[in-house]
Amino acid sequence: MRNYYDMTLTDWQQWVKEQNLPSYRAKQIAAWLPRGINNWAEMSDLPSDLRHRLTGFFTIDVLRLEHKLVSQIDGTAKYIFRLPDGNIIESVLLKYHHGQSVCISSQAGCRMGCVFCASTGAGFGRNLSHGDMLAQVATIARDSGDRVGHVVIMGIGEPLDNYDNLISFLKRVNDPAGLNISLRHISVSTCGLVPEMLKFTDEGLPVTLSVSLHAPNDEIRRQLMPIARRYGMDDLLAACRRHIERTGRRISFEYSLISGVNDRLDHAKALVARLKGMLCHVNLIPANEIEGSDFRQSGRKAVRQFWNCLTRSGINATVRRELGSDIMAACGQLRRRIEACENP
Numbered sequence: 001m002r003n004y005y006d007m008t009l010t011d012w013q014q015w016v017k018e019q020n021l022p023s024y025r026a027k028q029i030a031a032w033l034p035r036g037i038n039n040w041a042e043m044s045d046l047p048s049d050l051r052h053r054l055t056g057f058f059t060i061d062v063l064r065l066e067h068k069l070v071s072q073i074d075g076t077a078k079y080i081f082r083l084p085d086g087n088i089i090e091s092v093l094l095k096y097h098h099g100q101s102v103c104i105s106s107q108a109g110c111r112m113g114c115v116f117c118a119s120t121g122a123g124f125g126r127n128l129s130h131g132d133m134l135a136q137v138a139t140i141a142r143d144s145g146d147r148v149g150h151v152v153i154m155g156i157g158e159p160l161d162n163y164d165n166l167i168s169f170l171k172r173v174n175d176p177a178g179l180n181i182s183l184r185h186i187s188v189s190t191c192g193l194v195p196e197m198l199k200f201t202d203e204g205l206p207v208t209l210s211v212s213l214h215a216p217n218d219e220i221r222r223q224l225m226p227i228a229r230r231y232g233m234d235d236l237l238a239a240c241r242r243h244i245e246r247t248g249r250r251i252s253f254e255y256s257l258i259s260g261v262n263d264r265l266d267h268a269k270a271l272v273a274r275l276k277g278m279l280c281h282v283n284l285i286p287a288n289e290i291e292g293s294d295f296r297q298s299g300r301k302a303v304r305q306f307w308n309c310l311t312r313s314g315i316n317a318t319v320r321r322e323l324g325s326d327i328m329a330a331c332g333q334l335r336r337r338i339e340a341c342e343n344p
């Protein structure tokens with residue numbers, strides 16, 4: 001069975017031809033994608049025998065809502081979906097003054113093993129297809145009853161470890177007859193897979209690249225992120241500089257502040273030395289504490305001191321507003337809890 005959301009208009013054109021159906025049916029079937037439906041009965045403009053035929057070839061309920069949690073503080077909503085093969089993923093709806101943004105997962109689980117991240121704890125299930133990624137956006141847009149204007153690929157998984165599906169997703173998400181989301185309103189976050197970053201730059205897509213840095217030097221970075229043992233900071237930052245040069249777009253760095261580990265003043269100064277002169281923005285995120293980890297969130301004073309040091313040295317930095325803190329909105333936290341309940 002194929003995933004309805006994986007089918008492009010060209011795929012539908014071919015299918016209707018094989019099925020000896022009139023060619024206009026292709027567009028009709030494809031047109032339902034941005035509406036985020038999960039059952040064929042809703043395709044009200046199709047005859048029932050065609051809807052029935054579709055059920056024999058395709059799965060449309062590719063995301064089964066397992067839980068939805070809405071933050072009482074800021075309206076952030078977290079969706080836990082079960083995939084037909086049993087894997088669990090998470091997506092988050094964030095409401096900003098400029099509109100709705102959805103944070104999607106790119107893989108069920110993650111292979112990167114960052115020590116502070118809950119996504120790794122539950123292991124790796126599989127890559128998500130481009131349709132699985134589109135379905136997250138479409139399903140949430142539908143559930144919220146409002147348009148989604150921005151997408152961040154910062155949920156579970158490492159998007160550049162699922163390269164081809166990521167690129168297909170990006171090529172489909174701005175289809176005017178589909179979700180119609182501008183690539184300029186999309187961010188892709190990577191832990192720093194250097195060869196894939198080089199390739200990604202060459203795709204020339206006007207999306208924002210976010211790089212999870214989390215450390216001012218290789219020594220600390222290697223303690224936190226196994227990927228840093230494969231690619232050092234010199235190579236990583238060279239790939240970032242190349243991206244800025246080739247695309248003219250600024251890079252966003254993610255820096256999670258962990259008490260006593262990477263949040264001291266000398267760390268901030270070392271970071272300044274590495275980033276000085278780069279067209280970049282640093283997102284400081286007081287680390288979310290996860291179960292089973294000794295890491296503690298940096299205190300307000302340390303966060304302020306770190307931010308001050310960067311901004312006074314001319315580096316653009318913001319402290320990320322913590323959204324949905326009451327619903328464990330941070331990556332992978334809820335999925336892990338659910339799986340922990342299932343496998344005590």
Ligand code: SAH
Nearest residue numbers: 117154157158189190191212254256287288
């Ligand atoms: N694999 C990608 C995207 C997923 S994670 C990447 O590494 O960028 C999205 C961001 O949240 C990353 O910057 C990640 O390092 C950060 N993150 C993960 N767990 C966190 C935690 N417990 N506290 C703060 N930030 C965390």
